[in-house]
Amino acid sequence: MKKLILLVEDNPEHAEIVQIALTKLADVEIKWAKDAKEALDLLKEGLKPQLILLDYRLPGMSGKELLERLREMEGMDAKVIVLTAEYISKAELMEDGCNNALLKPFLPNELIAKIKKYLR
C-alpha cells in the first residue's frame, strides 16, 4: 500500500523540489496543500497522511498554529517534520511539538533520509 505524505508549503519552487525528490522513494504518494487552511480542509475530508511536511511561514494561519491544531486533533497520529527558512533553532522548533525539523536550505537527500525514518 502506498504511504501518504502531506506537504504544506506556499513556495511553489520548494514544493516542486520536494515532490521531485520524493520520486526516489518507492510506494510514496504526496499531496500538496498551499496553506494551512487547505491542509485542514484535506484532513477534515478524511485524508490520513502518515507524515506531514510543514513549512512554518505560511500566508494566513502560520505553520506553528497549524501544528498546535494538529496536536489537538482527535485520531491524528501523523508525524510532523517542520521545514523552515525562519530565523529559529531546531531546538525551538522541537519545543513547539514537531517530531523533527529541517532548516532551509537543505539538500533533498537530507530530507529523504529523515523521511525514511518515519515511513517504516
Place this chain on the structure above:
Amino acid sequence: MDIGIFREVIQKMEIPCLILEGNVVRFANSSAEDTLKRKLLGECIEEEILQSRAPFLEWRSFEVDRYRVYLGFDVSEVYRLKGELEKRKEFFATATHEIRSATNSILGYLALYVDGEIKLAHKEELAEKAYSVALKLSALVNDLLDYVRIEEGLRELKLEPLKVNTLLHAIVEDLKGYAFRKNVELNVSSVAEHLRIIGDKKAFCRVMRNVLDNAIKFTSMKEKGEKRVTVSFAEDEKGMSIRVEDTGIGIEPEKLSHLFKVFSSYSPEGTGLGLVISKKLVELMQGKISIHSAGPDQGTTVELWFRRAEK
C-alpha cells in the same frame, strides 16, 4: 535640606520635579503637569498615577529629611530606539528568510539536476530554474545592501543638473526589448530638450528604471485588454513631473500605502524593496513620488516630481 537651592538647580535643568512633605506639595515645577499636582494634593502617591500622566517620563523617588522628592526622567528616546530596534529585528528576520528560501531553491534544483537517480523528461529545466532563482537572489542581495546603506545614511548623492531627455531616452531604449518580449507597448511623449532637473544621475536612473520596469511587469500580467505604458511630462514653476501610466493589473486603493513598505512585494519576482528604495532616493533628491490606482484591472499611475535646475 535647603529647598531653595535645590529648586534653582531643578529649574535650570528643566527636570520635572515634585517635592512633598507628607501629603502637602512643597514644590512642583511646570514640567510636572498641573493635573499631576492637583491629583496629588491630599492624596497618597502611587507610581501608576505618575506613570500614566506622563508616559515618556520615568519617575524616580527618594527621601531627603522629611521630604519625598520625585524626579521625572525623559525616556522618549529610549522608547524611540526600542521601536527602531524592533523594526530592525523584523527586517533582519525577513531578509534572512528570503535569502534562505532562495538558497534552498537553488541548492534543491541543482542537487536534483546532478542526481543520477532522478529521471525526468526535461531535466535541464531544473538547472534553468536554479539559474533564474540565482538571478533573483543576486537582485535581492543588491537591494538589501542598497537599502541598508541608504538607511544608515551611507549612500551619498551627488546632486547636479541632469538632462532628463538624454537619461530617459537611454533607459527607455534599454527597456524596449523587455517590453516587446512582454507584449507591452511603451510610449514616451517628448520632453523639452533643454529641461534639467536636480538629481543624482545614478539614483535618478535607478528610480526611473524601477518604476518603468514595474509598469511593464504589472501590465504584462494582465490577462486581456490593451497593454500599454505611457510616460508623459509636465513642467511647473519649480519643477517637473514625470507620469508613468499603465493599463495593467492595478491594485485595490487600500493596499496602495503598503507598496512603500519593506517586503510587501506584489509579485513573486520582486525583491519587495524596489519601490522602498526608489522612494528614499527620490526624497534624498528632494523630489516626490506617489502611486495611484482606481482598483484591480484599472491600471496604475506613478507620479514623480523633481526640482528644476536654475538656468
